[in-house]
Amino acid sequence: MVSGISNTGDVRFLTYSGTMTAERFITFLKQLLTTVPGTIFVIVDNLPAHAKDAVVAWVQQHEDRLAVFYLPRYSPELNPDEYLNNDLKGQVHDAGLPDTSKTLRSRIQRFMHKLLMLPKHVMSYFLHPKVNYCASG
Secondary structure (H helix, E strand, O other), X not given: OEEEEOOOOOEXXXXXXXXXXXXXXXXXXXXXXXXXXXXXXXXXXOOHXXXXXXXXXXXXXXXXXXXXXXXXXXXXXXXXHHHHHHHHHHHHHOOOOOOOHHHHHHHHHHHHHHHOOOHHHHXXXXXXXXXXXXXXX
């Protein structure tokens, strides 16, 4: 799964099977451009797929609406989306470890769809002092 959150409580996500690739990341960025108005600032970690030449070129073609910022290596505490990931992992495992990939995907989707209705909860991911830099517009 790849997800994006805003400091106003918006959530966007894309589930997939396998590993993150440049193509999947571009698909997610396209989804953002079609569903989020205005300029979009995307903060990402240093996963290789995020910085592939194809991604960099695609982002440059859309720089009028999209800016991607890369966090320093080994600094998940600076990424607001990592707080969502920690919450997700806790919720997914509350009912025990999923026994199939279908169960895992179902739990992930259930949690993420629930978050769509809980903007204040999403906004709480921005309360940690390490993500204060992106807490308000």
